[in-house]
Amino acid sequence: MRKLIYFVIAGFLMLMPDMAWAGAYEQLLSISGGGAPNVPDVPEPTPVEPDNYSNSNSNSYSNYQQPSYNYADPAEQQRREERRRQRQKARERRAREARDRREDREWEEEKKERNEYEAKRQIVLKQLPPKWQLKSSARKNPAAGKVPPLSGLSSMTSMQKQIDALQKKSGLNAQQQAELASLDRRMLDLWAQPVSADDTPERVRRVIRLPLGFADSKDVARLDQEKLRALLQSPSDSPAAEAVSDLLPVRNGVVNFAGDHLQNIIAAAPAEVFEVATDAEMGALMKDGVALAKVTLAFRDASQGIAALADFVVGRIAVPQAAIAEAGRKIYTNIAFESLNNFMDKASSAVGATHDRPAFWQEIKDESNTGQRAFLEWMGAK
Amino acid sequence: MKRMLFAIVLMLAFFSVAAQATDIMPETTLLLPMAEGVNARWIIPPASDNFAARYRDMRMSFTVDTDGHAWLGFADGSVLCPQKEYSFKLPETFWDFVCLDNGVMLFATTSRLALLDVVAGQNGQQPTVSLQPVAMLPPDCIRMFKGADNCLYFICGKENGENSVWLFKPQAYRGDRGLPEFQKIFESEAPVNAVAGDGVITWVAIGRLVIKIDEQKRVQRYYQHPHQVIVDLEYSLTGGLFYSTPFAAGYLGKNGALEMLNARGPDIACQGSSLYLLFSRDYGLMAVDGISQLPQYDQPLAGIKKVRAVKYDQ
Numbered sequence: 001m002r003k004l005i006y007f008v009i010a011g012f013l014m015l016m017p018d019m020a021w022a023g024a025y026e027q028l029l030s031i032s033g034g035g036a037p038n039v040p041d042v043p044e045p046t047p048v049e050p051d052n053y054s055n056s057n058s059n060s061y062s063n064y065q066q067p068s069y070n071y072a073d074p075a076e077q078q079r080r081e082e083r084r085r086q087r088q089k090a091r092e093r094r095a096r097e098a099r100d101r102r103e104d105r106e107w108e109e110e111k112k113e114r115n116e117y118e119a120k121r122q123i124v125l126k127q128l129p130p131k132w133q134l135k136s137s138a139r140k141n142p143a144a145g146k147v148p149p150l151s152g153l154s155s156m157t158s159m160q161k162q163i164d165a166l167q168k169k170s171g172l173n174a175q176q177q178a179e180l181a182s183l184d185r186r187m188l189d190l191w192a193q194p195v196s197a198d199d200t201p202e203r204v205r206r207v208i209r210l211p212l213g214f215a216d217s218k219d220v221a222r223l224d225q226e227k228l229r230a231l232l233q234s235p236s237d238s239p240a241a242e243a244v245s246d247l248l249p250v251r252n253g254v255v256n257f258a259g260d261h262l263q264n265i266i267a268a269a270p271a272e273v274f275e276v277a278t279d280a281e282m283g284a285l286m287k288d289g290v291a292l293a294k295v296t297l298a299f300r301d302a303s304q305g306i307a308a309l310a311d312f313v314v315g316r317i318a319v320p321q322a323a324i325a326e327a328g329r330k331i332y333t334n335i336a337f338e339s340l341n342n343f344m345d346k347a348s349s350a351v352g353a354t355h356d357r358p359a360f361w362q363e364i365k366d367e368s369n370t371g372q373r374a375f376l377e378w379m380g381a382k
Numbered sequence: 383m384k385r386m387l388f389a390i391v392l393m394l395a396f397f398s399v400a401a402q403a404t405d406i407m408p409e410t411t412l413l414l415p416m417a418e419g420v421n422a423r424w425i426i427p428p429a430s431d432n433f434a435a436r437y438r439d440m441r442m443s444f445t446v447d448t449d450g451h452a453w454l455g456f457a458d459g460s461v462l463c464p465q466k467e468y469s470f471k472l473p474e475t476f477w478d479f480v481c482l483d484n485g486v487m488l489f490a491t492t493s494r495l496a497l498l499d500v501v502a503g504q505n506g507q508q509p510t511v512s513l514q515p516v517a518m519l520p521p522d523c524i525r526m527f528k529g530a531d532n533c534l535y536f537i538c539g540k541e542n543g544e545n546s547v548w549l550f551k552p553q554a555y556r557g558d559r560g561l562p563e564f565q566k567i568f569e570s571e572a573p574v575n576a577v578a579g580d581g582v583i584t585w586v587a588i589g590r591l592v593i594k595i596d597e598q599k600r601v602q603r604y605y606q607h608p609h610q611v612i613v614d615l616e617y618s619l620t621g622g623l624f625y626s627t628p629f630a631a632g633y634l635g636k637n638g639a640l641e642m643l644n645a646r647g648p649d650i651a652c653q654g655s656s657l658y659l660l661f662s663r664d665y666g667l668m669a670v671d672g673i674s675q676l677p678q679y680d681q682p683l684a685g686i687k688k689v690r691a692v693k694y695d696q
Contacts, residue, residue: 177559180559181559181560184559184560184561185560188561195499195514202501202512205499205501205514206515207515208514208515209494209515209516209517209518210516210517211559211561212516212517212518212561212562212563212564213557213559213561213563213564214520214563214564214566215555215557215563215564215565215566217565217566219599220546220566220567220568220569220599221567221568221569221595221599221600221601222568222569222570222601223568223569223570223571223572223588223593223601224570224571225571225572227601228570228571228572228588228591231591231593231601231603232591232606254413254632254638254639254640254641254683255607255608255609255630255632255638255639255641256609256630256641256644257413257641258411258412258413258644259411259644262689265686265689266689266691266693269693273686273687273688273689274688274689274690274691274693275688275689275690276690276691276692276693277690277691277692278692279692281690282691282692285416286412286422287421287422287423288422288423288424288668289406289412289422290406292411292691293689293690293691294416294689294690294691295413295686295688295689295690296686296687296688296689296690297683297684297685297686297687298683298684298685298686298687299679299681299682299683299684300681300682300683300684301681306684307681308681309687310415310416310417310679311415311416312413312414312415312416313413313414313416314411314412314413315411315412316406316407316410316411316412317406317407317410317411317412317422317668318405318406318407319405319406319407319427319428319666320424320427320428361500361508361509364468364470364500364511365500365509367498368497368498368499368500368511370485371485371486371487371497371498372497372499372514374484374485374486375486375488375497375516377484378482378484378486378532378552378553379552379562380552380553380556380562
């Protein structure tokens with residue numbers, strides 16, 4: 001029974017299109033004024049050239065006359081093309097209008113949604129506890145948005161703007177130049193205030209800068225490769241160039257003297273220069289080391305004669321004695337910190353001392369303030 | 383028995399003294415003029431092995447303040463002054479810092495010149511030390527040098543590009559607006575290793591060569607080291623010009639060098655009439671006092687007149 005019902009419904013559905021369309025054309029004619037719209041005439045079908053296949057199949061119709069020409073009216077083709085173009089334009093216009101209408105509708109809907117959301121949000125906000133409202137609308141609260149007072153910062157900013165404005169102008173007159181110089185000087189004077197103020201935010205502190213510039217690089221001494229080569233090859237202008245050629249360690253001054261050269265002299269002990277000394281004499285020569293030799297060097301005067309003699313001690317450096325070395329190790333141990341800026345407590349307690357943290361910070365703060373004052377003085381600000 | 387015990391105690395005492403006396407720094411020799419006031423003294427003894435091992439591979443900056451205190455800065459932002467027991471770690475990285483004779487301590491960050499600043503802690507927290515930028519640096523700066531007479535030198539340049547030396551001496555030069563300005567004073571196609579001077583006369587190290595730029599901005603050859611590349615220059619108004627190479631440090635006069643120290647990687651700084659020598663291997667610091675007497679030894683050498691030493695194979 002159920003199958004039969006399905007079968008009947010399916011049959012109705014198959015008949016539906018014809019039923020739905022029955023009389024539709026007549027209704028359309030009546031709506032448009034009773035006549036058919038101006039539908040262009042459909043041209044007669046154009047005969048086409050027979051292909052090989054059709055020829056092979058039509059051998060039995062030998063008396064069939066093939067069309068002798070394929071004529072198309074150019075005016076008609078032009079009209080047809082024009083109509084096609086008009087239809088295309090109309091389609092595009094309709095699509096554009098539809099898109100515009102859709103966008104307008106969507107925008108209206110969004111606007112409506114936003115308004116509804118805002119209305120709901122306001123209702124919710126009014127019902128929230130006061131501290132939540134503060135949090136959510138901190139910008140509107142004058143207390144929450146209060147900028148810490150920065151002494152001199154606003155003045156600096158306005159002055160920097162004036163300086164920038166003046167610098168953009170070309171051909172400043174004497175008065176403007178004087179004004180610029182005055183602003184620069186006041187900037188120097190004001191710079192210390194936000195820098196030394198404790199309440200200056202870090203981001204402000206990082207961008208505060210002095211108006212120091214770069215001089216025009218005219219008249220700069222220049223050394224190219226060619227000139228460098230010439231300098232390397234040319235003998236020195238100094239009298240040292242004519243120094244003794246057979247004594248390498250002193251040819252360019254006393255260079256690397258205590259190395260092999262002195263060792264060779266001591267080992268060979270040439271009679272003309274070497275004199276034997278005692279351990280006691282050598283031991284008295286150096287306080288923090290072991291003397292190897294006492295060397296007398298001869299200097300020349302302008303007439304190439306011996307002008308002067310001078311004694312030098314050559315020795316090895318002794319590592320400080322145990323107690324001093326231990327002190328040094330402690331000094332370095334004290335500063336072998338592990339974490340940022342709180343090493344003093346740990347390091348001092350490790351060596352049995354107590355580090356006075358406030359005193360340390362005060363001391364280093366004083367030192368940095370002194371440095372800043374000295375810097376400003378160096379810049380000519382005070 | 384008593385005698386024997388006494389002899390043993392005496393021997394032990396002798397050995398301990400002898401051990402102290404022979405505890406010398408390896409591969410290090412010192413040459414000093416035997417003149418009144420010229421002597422070497424330890425400022426900070428060598429650090430412990432742990433400390434040295436921790437910082438040895440880090441880039442280090444070394445400067446001495448007006449009171450003769452040494453300051454060390456490391457690539458991780460650590461700054462320490464062992465004599466004052468100051469130490470802090472900066473949140474910003476810096477590549478160089480100097481203490482000028484006028485008491486100003488300046489740091490060079492990537493692009494800015496900065497001062498040391500202590501910011502008060504918020505909500506009861508302890509203060510922090512940070513850098514306060516003061517001005518933009520010339521472009522592509524790579525090293526900053528302390529000059530005599532309170533001036534600063536900067537070496538700028540890119541690899542395979544042009545190298546330049548800039549001077550900052552606010553008390554001596556101001557631009558058209560009456561403000562201190564950085565002046566470019568030297569350009570070179572070859573890389574510049576070091577620079578020193580007083581803002582009037584400048585010395586520049588290029589490879590083994592030291593070039594002098596005089597007041598008229600003429601470039602002259604000053605000195606060429608026979609063996610090593612010059613990596614640092616320091617100039618003191620009283621002492622003169624000093625240099626360091628990867629294996630030596632010394633005085634540089636018109637007539638040549640007086641190489642006073644042979645050691646591995648010495649770092650030098652001048653303050654007053656003292657030359658400070660930092661041994662980069664163990665962070666020990668020595669001062670050579672009386673450097674103002676060194677210019678009197680700047681004469682043409684005629685050779686070695688006499689060597690007095692102990693002849694060990696006697």
